Amino acid sequence: THLLPPNLLKLFAPRPPLPYAKPPGRDPDLPLKSLSARRAPQPIVVAPVLAQIRRDQDDRERKLVEEGQFQLRRRERERRRxxxxADPSRHRTSPTDAPQDDEEICGDPYKTLFVGRLPHDVTERDLVREFDLYGPIERVRLVTDHKTGASRGYAFVVYERERDMKAAYKDADGLKMKGKRVLIDVERGRTVKGWKPRRLGGGLGGRIKKLKGARSSPLSLFSSATTH
Structure with missing residues (x-):
């Protein structure tokens, strides 16, 4: 720029410095405490956060313990099953698991109807009222727990005539008692050799779907037994 003429050098001359201004004082309307509080850093409260973290950790540990106990119980049930x-004789807990040794069982097994999946508030009088439509009944036995006396959800109906039992077996299929569909079957414990209940690996299978013709064999068993 030293080669420029004076009239152009004036364009590059620095501006004059800014005039000095006295710094403003504090606002007289603002209290001193509020001013100091605004300038002071706000403390961070971590105690509630730490307490929540501990609670979450305790919940996770509790869930893990519960899941582990559930897995252990399920494995134990599977092992027992x-x-x-493999050996049903080791796990018989009541005389009803061995019908031949049950002193409370009486009557002709070929005249006995099995009624399962009963509501627990059904009584023997209710069973008589439902099943005496098919013929005279000799005896009704509602199986109960030996310790508590509560119903175990199944019963045996002994008819005086075998044909009445067969009629009840055929016609009572799909019967509902107190709003619940019950299972109708013949007594297999004393009529079918090697029969085991469902909880010991036997039974009629699932609770939802039944195989077609699954109930034809018991009546054929009765007919073959009565012919001999």
């Missing part, structure tokens, strides 16, 4: 299937 397999042992019961």
């Amino acid at each position: 397999k042992e019961a299937i």
